[in-house]
Amino acid sequence: MDLSGDLSVGERIRVLRESRGMSRPVLAQLCGRGSDWLKKIETGERELRSHTLLLQLAAALQVHDLSVITGADSGPAAAVPLGRLNHPTMPDIWAAVMQRTLAPPAAGPADPAILQGRVDQTWNLWHTSSHNRTEVGAVLPALIRDAEAAVRSLDGVQRRAALVALSDVYRLTGQATAYVAPAELAWVVADRALSAAQDADQPAAIAAAAWNMGNILRETAYPEEALRVVTEAADLIRPHLDADSTPDDWRGIYGALQLHAAVTAAREGRDGDAWRYWGKGDQVAKSLPAGYVHASTVFGRANVDFHAVSVATDLKKSAKALGLADDIDPDIMPSVERQARLWVEVARGHLQRGDRTAALHVMQKAHEIGAETVAYTPSARHVAADLWRSAPRAMRKEASALAEAVGVATA
CATH class of the missing domain: 1.10.260.40 (lambda repressor-like DNA-binding domains)
Structure with a gap:
């Protein structure tokens, strides 16, 4: 150059x-x-x-x-936050997280119920938009600052409620910036989510933050630590589940922790442990009302079935994975992101069997459903790159178009 x-x-x-x-x-x-x-x-x-x-x-x-x-060659270097992938919302999110102010809020005390409502709406946007990173990333900076301000301006019961909302905001930030956040931001976000939940002293919030921390640990090659965190969180919340007054969402996050452990074990090739954890999640889903879905993790009957496909695929049991997928109706899953990820898992199963034509067809469907889920998930990008390199001659034009749409280099 x-x-x-x-x-x-x-x-x-x-x-x-x-x-x-x-x-x-x-x-x-x-x-x-x-x-x-x-x-x-x-x-x-x-x-x-x-x-x-x-x-x-x-x-x-x-x-x-x-x-x-x-071209400026004087003064200190102006560092640019870089993750494994790039997304235009990252600089503003970086600023909101890493330039946290210590000054008292200018406005009066916030209403934690309204704040939690905004957080819940943003989680819903994450699960329903095909361009979820862009749309959620656009509102996160203000939500982060408002949640931080609420915690600083409130006390007592209201402050604990604001801390739960703040933990939820940082969990969502972790989801929305996965693979695009620099490593230091990913760890800061995960730690703040867990610290806020612990300050709130709310077991379900702590468990949800541990689920998020487990994601970071697993994706940064610390599978044993990921398992430790989620199993400890499950042990923390388990004693609360026997009471009739326990909210369904406490059972939902407990089930989500079991599914997290199942996938982590499967990626390590631990067949027995993976299905044991999945079985625990399955039992939780059976104990919840029909149609129940946890707002942020989307734990429920459909997600348990989706995870069975993921576990089988990660264990390289492609025939089982595809058989399980055949029995699933993707439309019952309320999360666009999870629907797209299911089709990515099915495509991985087809690739394991050498059926590249089927894998390409399924990946095209995944991209149509959740374009940004495919573009910013490494496993999906790997499938797209594999298909571009080795698709049948008759499918090369389509494979190249998919690779270009996903952002995989084709030159």
Whole structure:
């Protein structure tokens, strides 16, 4: 790359983009802008003044220091938060989490019930939107700041309620930034969710935060620690489940912890443990009312059945996984994200059996249902890349189109 000092900001962006083999439409889309906007930036017809857009461009181009784009060679380096993948909402979420203010809130005390209602609505958006990362990511920064302010301005019972809402916000942040958050942010978010729940002294909130922490541990190659966290959380909440007055959601999060443990064990090849944990989750689902769904983890009858497919696939029992999938009606799952992930698991099962035509058809369906779930889930991207490399000749055009849509490099 030639990034000599006399290049303009736009010229630097063009050189960086071309050196990474990115088309103008792809880079513009990552910043939530159109191709014509980026063309004007690159040609100097339009000046780039927004710091947020600079961060988004830098993250998309995998540039660690803004000076590479701006050309400024004096002063401290302006670090850019980078995750394994790129998403344009990441800089604003990073700022909300990592630049937490210690000053007292300017406004009066918040109503924790209203705050919890906003959080619940955002969880619902996460599960119902095919572009959930973009839509949820757009509202998270304000929600994080408002939840933090509520905790600082309240006391007593109301503060405990606000802490539960804050824990939920950070759990949702962990979900929405999975694979796109820098490692340090992922750990901060998971720890804050658990700390807020513990400060609230609410067992179900602690269990839900542990479920979230388990996700981080499992995805960062700490499976034993992930199992320890979720089983300890299950042990914490288990004594509360025998009382008739125990809310259904306490049983729901207990079941979600069992499914989490099942998948973790399956990924480690522990067949017996995986199905034992899944069986516990199955029993919980049977004890809950028909049609019950946990708001954030979507634990319920459908999710238990979906997890059976995941467990079988992770254990490389493709025939069993596909047989289980044949008996599932995906439409009964209220979460678009989980529907898309089911089809990804089915595609993995077909690939394990060498049926690439079926895998491509199923992946196209997964992408149609949840475009961002597929684009930002590593297992789905691996399937798309595999299909692009080795699809049957008659299917190569479709495989290339899928890979391009998912954002897998095809050049």
